[in-house]
Amino acid sequence: MKEHRHLSNVATLAYDQDRCTGCGMCVEVCPHAVFFMEGKKAQVRDRDLCMECGACARNCPFAAISVRPGVGCAWGILLSEIKGRDVPSCG
């Protein structure tokens, strides 16, 4: 089946390959296979598939990855806006 895709060039995912030690945690935790291993370093396969869940950044022991995690949920964002929250979240 076709891979679902939302908008391109929006993800806040940033990856500093110099810090990567090749532990492979990012490849393991990403639910959309954004990363893959090439030799001793992780590589980004497709940034546009990133849903900004934040699993890779949290599980990278060497802080090579950063992302602004959040919910890709329009109602959640609207509600957070109404309630004056800084970071959009559910409920």
Added chain:
Amino acid sequence: MTEKAPDQNLNPLSQKTGQEPAVSCECGPECCGWATPKGKAERFIREADHWIESRLETPAGPVAVVKTKISRQDILGTVKARFGVGRMSYKVKPGLYAAGRPGPSSPVLVSANYKLSFDSLRRELGGLDAWILVLDTQGINVWCAAGKGTFGTDELVRRIGQSNLGRVVSHRVLVLPQLGAPGVAAHEVTRQTRFKVVYGPVRAADIKDFLSAGMRATPGMRRVRFTLKDRLVLTAIELTNPFKYLVLITAAVWVLGLFGLRLLSWKAWYPYLGAILIGGFLVPVLLPWIPGRAFAWKGWLLGVIWAAFVNFSQGLLPLTAGSWQQAASHFLLLPAISAFLAMGFTGSSTYTSLSGVLKEMRYALPFVLGSASIGIVFLAVVLFRGL
């Protein structure tokens, strides 16, 4: 109906139900913070309940052994929770459980304390000997709880200590559901407890294959999906709330009609009913096949086709001096409604990011609101003329 915390006054449309394990829901009843109301004692499903088979003595005290078959009571509970009945107390007491007859070398599987999450794990454990460590996620599923941080490093570290896990098992390995990773820093857990975290498959159904392959997941086990079936289940649940209102409004329209108030005739009403069904059901189901990326665009596209169909079938097209206002109100309002509702499905999808949805909203919201406002003006003109 159970009580909600004061800030739970959500749009009914927002009360989405996520499936477990995580085919859905970044935002659902599980997600949208149905926490225990303040001042109320926390309630769990009774521990001596039907899914407990027996007790097992361990160096850390007795541990409940769970059944690995889902009973009719479990299914009934699932249906009730899905439709919001007693949802908040549909949680399992956190702590250590057993499946089969586990010993010191048996694997430890970590789960959330939402009963549906717990059920989806234990039903896969038939014929297996394993420990289940249930974290207190306040009755929220793994993925959503990980996003909130309740399925998180601190809770895991605390629960390992409280359950005396180090005395129950001789190894130092924990298997976490992969979708718990947004909340848990594996290296941090290891640093604090000396337990190594291994991320298991996304779906509990793969847990046996994962374990028998020596705790190795295939690439397919690591991917989140969003299949037609997932979307059908989600929309069915999601539509129950708006549907209640639709039934009420339709009934009101009908009753008004009986009294000769034809302001809101069926003919005037069904276009809107259609637009709601398109945004809330048709777009989610046909999602990958509708051209374009943005959910609001997909909703608008089908909505505008619907509006054209409505106008043709009501004889409003081609436009005439007498009918153009009504045709315009359909063209402006119907696609706006389906676009707005379709945009709401971003929260149920498993692949939209915060940045992506923010961008989509920045473009779609002004357009939808503008279109709807002008449409309402035209509608008012039509209704006024009808008086």
